[in-house]
Amino acid sequence: MTPIIAVLIALAQTGSVRIVCPPEVFVRQDAFNVTEGWVAHNVGRRTRWSSVSIYYGIPADNALQAPEVERTSTYDEVTWRFAQSEADLWMACTYFGTSVELTKNIGRPTSCTFRLRRDTLKDRQTFECEYDGKR
Numbered sequence: 001m002t003p004i005i006a007v008l009i010a011l012a013q014t015g016s017v018r019i020v021c022p023p024e025v026f027v028r029q030d031a032f033n034v035t036e037g038w039v040a041h042n043v044g045r046r047t048r049w050s051s052v053s054i055y056y057g058i059p060a061d062n063a064l065q066a067p068e069v070e071r072t073s074t075y076d077e078v079t080w081r082f083a084q085s086e087a088d089l090w091m092a093c094t095y096f097g098t099s100v101e102l103t104k105n106i107g108r109p110t111s112c113t114f115r116l117r118r119d120t121l122k123d124r125q126t127f128e129c130e131y132d133g134k135r
Helices: 002-012
Strands: 014-019 024-027 045-054 068-071 075-081 089-095 100-105 111-117 125-132
Touching: 024 089, 075 125
Parallel strands: none
Antiparallel strands: 014 125, 024 045, 045 089, 068 075, 075 111, 089 100, 111 125
């Protein structure tokens, strides 16, 4: 079974789905309105995944959803809770040092949680969504 089919089956059922952002992305940026006498030089850079955002509807509409945040000595936990929605939600994987986001339609979860653990190097960042079986 391909990973995409497995995720679609999981989304159709009740339960939790772990969604994994690509760990890094290669980025090329452009400079605008460069001061006279200077030349912009673009070197592509590899940048690592830093966090997650949630949009109501397509990301181009900029309808970011506000989460609840809990901080402890060992982790930060960011949770979004959603009422029944007419529109699908989109997650955005954000990356250090760039405004580039990788986005994905995640359907209509009831909640999503991003957790950053500071007490371990393994599985430091996780993102999971809960679904009630209605997509």
